[in-house]
Amino acid sequence: MGSAAPLLDVQGVTIQYKTSAQLVTATWRVGFQADRSDRLVLLGPSGCGKSTLLKAIGGYLTPTEGEITLSGRTISGPGPDRVMVFQETDQLLPWKTVLQNVAFALTASGRASGQNADEQAMIAIRTVKLEKFADSYPHTLSGGMKQRVAIARCLAMQPEIVLMDEPFAALDALTRQQMQEELLELWSRSQFTLIFVTHSIEEAILLGNRIVLLSPHPGQVKEIMDVNLDDPGNRFHGRFDELRDTIHRVLFKDVGDYVI
Ligand SMILES: Nc1ncnc2c1ncn2[C@@H]1O[C@H](COP(=O)(O)OP(=O)(O)OP(=O)(O)O)[C@@H](O)[C@H]1O
Numbered sequence: 001m002g003s004a005a006p007l008l009d010v011q012g013v014t015i016q017y018k019t020s021a022q023l024v025t026a027t028w029r030v031g032f033q034a035d036r037s038d039r040l041v042l043l044g045p046s047g048c049g050k051s052t053l054l055k056a057i058g059g060y061l062t063p064t065e066g067e068i069t070l071s072g073r074t075i076s077g078p079g080p081d082r083v084m085v086f087q088e089t090d091q092l093l094p095w096k097t098v099l100q101n102v103a104f105a106l107t108a109s110g111r112a113s114g115q116n117a118d119e120q121a122m123i124a125i126r127t128v129k130l131e132k133f134a135d136s137y138p139h140t141l142s143g144g145m146k147q148r149v150a151i152a153r154c155l156a157m158q159p160e161i162v163l164m165d166e167p168f169a170a171l172d173a174l175t176r177q178q179m180q181e182e183l184l185e186l187w188s189r190s191q192f193t194l195i196f197v198t199h200s201i202e203e204a205i206l207l208g209n210r211i212v213l214l215s216p217h218p219g220q221v222k223e224i225m226d227v228n229l230d231d232p233g234n235r236f237h238g239r240f241d242e243l244r245d246t247i248h249r250v251l252f253k254d255v256g257d258y259v260i
């Protein structure tokens with residue numbers, strides 16, 4: 001395997017769910033690649049298989065057809081090299097404090113233990129500006145703060161790939177904007193590889209350097225676009241509206257009432 005191989009390679013991935021009543025084809029021969037430090041966004045309408053694809057990259061689902069490789073090796077299960085942040089703001093353990101939640105991820109995965117785990121957890125908590133709340137319990141935090149803890153927990157693991165499934169969808173517009181900016185700031189500091197799922201065109205352009213546009217159910221790749229704004233996160237960038245229109249047109253071909 002040459003050094004030019006992509007970090008993540010999704011090749012011809014079809015995923016089906018078998019239920020007792022029927023066979024649901026969630027994605028159909030999906031292919032895309034992500035290189036180290038990419039911010040790759042999976043964008044498409046509800047039900048097109050975005051979460052399904054993310055779960056397969058996480059190793060929680062096995063493709064019915066096709067293959068997903070990480071550094072040339074087939075993904076066959078979950079691992080600490082890929083950490084997921086979910087849409088729900090209640091993904092923390094309610095009986096543990098912020099610090100304990102983050103440290104627990106490190107100890108449970110064998111990444112660190114004891115004092116070491118606490119120290120590493122505190123560093124991650126500081127990066128999301130929650131050090132004053134290290135001893136607070138999740139129920140005392142706002143939705144945005146809880147998502148920050150989930151992001152801290154993920155970053156503390158120093159994964160090869162960060163997987164985010166609509167992590168800001170449950171937040172109000174202002175908090176969402178703030179979290180998007182913080183995420184980009186975190187990325188510019190540690191340049192992790194990000195795979196981010198959203199159905200918001202604007203969020204995709206703001207956060208992604210590459211966007212995979214998926215068709216409605218079953219999800220197929222319609223187009224892969226390079227964003228390459230010199231100033232990511234800038235809503236007033238000259239190319240922003242142009243990209244937004246292009247994406248809209250591509251997605252609108254099939255979805256008459258695509259909601260942003
Ligand atoms: N556990 C499951 N069993 C059966 N079918 C499933 C299961 N999970 C998802 N599906 C089906 O697979 C398809 C893709 O679902 P998925 O959740 O991946 O879509 P999505 O793009 O993440 O949608 P949303 O934007 O609403 O979160 C849908 O038709 C859904 O009904």
Ligand SMILES: [Mg+2]
Binds near residue numbers: 050051052165
């Ligand atoms: Mg989903």
